Every structure is written in structure tokens, then in C-alpha cells.
Amino acid sequence: MTKVANQRERSPREARDTAELAALLRDLKERSGLTYRALEEAAARRGDVLPRSTLAAVLGGRGLPRPELLAAFVRACGEGSRVDEWLEARARIAGRPADRPPAPVRDASAEPGDTPSGPEPDPEPATAAPGAASGGPPEQRPRPVRRRLPVYAIPALAAVLIGLSALAVVASDDETARAEDPPAVSGPPPASLPPDGYVRLRPVSAPQFCLTDGRVTDGRYTPLVAVQDLCSTVTPQATTLESLGGDSYRIVWHHPDYGKGCLKVLTEGTGRGLLEPWDDCTRSSRFHAELSGPPGGNTFVLRVDGQGCVGIRDGSPDAGAEAVMGRCTAADHQIFVIDPI
Missing domain, CATH: 2.80.10.50 (Trefoil (Acidic Fibroblast Growth Factor, subunit A))
Structure with a gap:
């Protein structure tokens, strides 16, 4: 099947969400003319890590790429001078300040347009704990309430007290034994199904x-x-x-x-x-x-x-x-x- 070239090269600034950013990244790959393997090898020559499997997920629109992965991909496609432009687009979609990728290891095969950038902070986790985004303490959960066992009155007569205490001990032991038994499971176990995703x-x-x-x-x-x-x-x-x-x-x-x-x-x-x-x-x-x-x-x-x-x-x-x-x-x-x- 013959692919039709884009009428004009679109800027990453036009991307409004993850899907549109992924579409622009696919266009960038098409213009580079490189296969997944060739992109991985081109990134490695620059000291970047660009796994094919991860790249496929990113180009499929399954989530925003990490800043260092996005930068490595753009450099591997031969557009190292536009790394900041792509990172700004990613940061705008993510709703947070732009991250800068770690500077690649330079070698003889590096392109003149590739400009080393500042150090990259540790990437944020995919899902942050409540309150982590604002720097505040995590959301406080109400403590569980422990229910106290009722205390029953004891008869005043010593003889009756001794008799009832003995019976209570026997009954308590019997109830404890029954409580520790695992609940009976009736019927066949549920059938297993394949995993989701x-x-x-x-x-x-x-x-x-x-x-x-x-x-x-x-x-x-x-x-x-x-x-x-x-x-x-x-x-x-x-x-x-x-x-x-x-x-x-x-x-x-x-x-x-x-x-x-x-x-x-x-x-x-x-x-x-x-x-x-x-x-x-x-x-x-x-x-x-x-x-x-x-x-x-x-x-x-x-x-x-x-x-x-x-x-x-x-x-x-x-x-x-x-x-x-x-x-x-x-x-x-x-x-x-x-x-x-």
C-alpha cells in the first residue's frame, strides 16, 4: 500500500492531547524513513535508550512518553534541534512545567543540531498518591472504630458466680473454636478467565x-x-x-x-x-x-x-x-x- 505524504509538516504545538501528540510522532517517524530497529540503533549511537516495545506503545497513543524517551526519539529521527519544542508540547498536555532530558553522550555520529540539555530530574510515577501533586500531606483516612465487647453483670452470690464462670469458660472456648474454623465454601470454584488488557x-x-x-x-x-x-x-x-x-x-x-x-x-x-x-x-x-x-x-x-x-x-x-x-x-x-x- 502506497502511503500519501502529508501536505505540510505539522508542529508539535498543534497537539491538544495524547492521541494527537502520538499522531505527530508517527508522522515524524514516517519522515525519518527509519524502522523501529533503526531508530533504536540510532538512539544507542547517541547514548540514548529507545526500546522498540516502549516506542511502539507511545506511537500507539497508549500514554504520554517520558521526557527522556521523547527526547531520544526526536534525536534519533534527526531533529535534535527541535527537542525543546516537543518537550514543551508534552508538558502542556501533561499540565506541568516542561522537563528537560538528560544530555546524550556525544560521539562522532551525533548530529550538529543536537544540543545537550540540563540534567533530568527523576521521572514522576505514573500515578501519584493523593496530595502528592501539591506537595501537601497525603489524604488522611478516618481511623477504623474498634467495637468493644459488652460487659455483663455478675451475680452477687459467690456460688452462683463460680458456677456461671465455669459455664462461661466452656461456652467461650467452644465459640472461639467455631470462630477460628474457616467458612465453608459451597459449590464449585469460579472458572478462571484470561487477564484483561x-x-x-x-x-x-x-x-x-x-x-x-x-x-x-x-x-x-x-x-x-x-x-x-x-x-x-x-x-x-x-x-x-x-x-x-x-x-x-x-x-x-x-x-x-x-x-x-x-x-x-x-x-x-x-x-x-x-x-x-x-x-x-x-x-x-x-x-x-x-x-x-x-x-x-x-x-x-x-x-x-x-x-x-x-x-x-x-x-x-x-x-x-x-x-x-x-x-x-x-x-x-x-x-x-x-x-x-
Whole structure:
């Protein structure tokens, strides 16, 4: 697909929120002509740290970049002279004074326009405790009220007192024993569901791999499909499970370049049985995430009604092996560890 160039270069001053700032950062990446790997390497040559996985999240608009990350990205894109402009835009959106990034380590490959800046204070935490923003004390919570046990009157007669005290001791011991017993749990334990948010899908047969996009190894089908590859190489693509109620989910891929795609099990043609990301999520497949193991575990079978279970072709241990839909066998290559990220 041919990309259309922007009619004019937009200034970061035009960004009004996190999403617009992310869009401008994607434009900056396009103009640089560099891949994620090349940007990471360019940053490293300047003494900056620019992880591809973190950069993908920033360009996807999942949150404001840290000042030092934003500065490293702008420098890696070859616009070191405009770092302050980008930082001011970030600070305006964040609603706080502009932070300055730490000065990069200079080397022969540094650009003339890169100007070292002052030291960077420690980055603020993602969520501050109540009162921390104003520098005041944390919000005071009311102290819990302890209820006192009522004190009962004791009969005056010594004989009656002794008898009642003995009975009270026996009754007290019995009540204490019953109170210390754990409450009875009736019925079966609740079924475990996959974690919310961004996840990794790793086949139990090869847990170093994650499901990601790739090409069919024999070339019989050319579009991108689901394959297994090293988890360290799947970024910038990210995966979420979109709940459809109960144990039913869409498997959704998010990519800063390709956008959102939902996995669809192909039922005909040369791609039959493969899982392909579709732009129209309403036509994608509904996957049942069924727990495989004890309650509270994180291993699941991904089953599609009337079609079978997702697995790795022939249980292959190789990178690039396709995910396919087949008869449910409960083999390791049809069981997936679902980890939160």
C-alpha cells in the first residue's frame, strides 16, 4: 500500500492531547524513513535508550512518553534541534512545567543540531498518591472504630458466680473454636478467565514463542497470518482479548502501521484453517478461552464452535510455524499460556 505524504509538516504545538501528540510522532517517524530497529540503533549511537516495545506503545497513543524517551526519539529521527519544542508540547498536555532530558553522550555520529540539555530530574510515577501533586500531606483516612465487647453483670452470690464462670469458660472456648474454623465454601470454584488488557499468547509446546503476524512458510497463501515467533521480536504489534461475554473473546492485534485487526479462521481456499487478521472485526471469529488446568491457572484452550481448537501446525518447534484450526486433542501445541503484559 502506497502511503500519501502529508501536505505540510505539522508542529508539535498543534497537539491538544495524547492521541494527537502520538499522531505527530508517527508522522515524524514516517519522515525519518527509519524502522523501529533503526531508530533504536540510532538512539544507542547517541547514548540514548529507545526500546522498540516502549516506542511502539507511545506511537500507539497508549500514554504520554517520558521526557527522556521523547527526547531520544526526536534525536534519533534527526531533529535534535527541535527537542525543546516537543518537550514543551508534552508538558502542556501533561499540565506541568516542561522537563528537560538528560544530555546524550556525544560521539562522532551525533548530529550538529543536537544540543545537550540540563540534567533530568527523576521521572514522576505514573500515578501519584493523593496530595502528592501539591506537595501537601497525603489524604488522611478516618481511623477504623474498634467495637468493644459488652460487659455483663455478675451475680452477687459467690456460688452462683463460680458456677456461671465455669459455664462461661466452656461456652467461650467452644465459640472461639467455631470462630477460628474457616467458612465453608459451597459449590464449585469460579472458572478462571484470561487477564484483561495487553497479553501474550504462548504455546505450551514452545513457550519462548508468541503468536504474531507472519507469512506461510510454503508460500501457498500470501497475506499475513498468525504464526509463532520469539516473544522478543513480536513488537511493535500488541495483542488484546476483547470480551464478548462469558468465556468468548475476539483476538485483537494492534499495530501502529496496520491499525487494528481481529483474527478470523479461514474456512476455504488455500488458506483454509489459517488465522488471518481482518479489519472488519464483526466478521472475525469468536474464540472460547477454556481453562486447561486448575482454577487460577493461566493456560487455556482456544476453541471455535463447530471448527475445533487453535494449535501450532504439526506441533512444530520452529519459529514461523503457522497457527491453524484443527480437531481438539488437548495436545501441548493446542494449549496457550496467556500472560498479562
